[in-house]
Amino acid sequence: VGANEPVYAIAEGIVIAKAYSSSMGNYVSISTQTKDGTLVHTYMHNNSFANIAVGQKVAAGQQIAYAGSTGNSTGPHCHLGLRINGSYVDPWPYLQ
16 A cells, blocks of 8 residues: 555454554554454554554554555555454455
């Protein structure tokens, strides 16, 4: 994606982090309860955040950030990381 393109939540949940890390850059983490356990989806390297707050419930498809290249990144993109009960998993099944 290009810089400042909207980034949308893949599922509804509660914003558990909205912060900066030297590796992830500006990132947002959302916690969602699923049949498999707690799904945490993290959106990394954003230029900036949409109007969201930690503790807020967000809807699937709600804008949460603007794509960028902050942190350890070589160009604008949205790095999506998914963890179930703390372990990283393949995001593809959750995107369908």
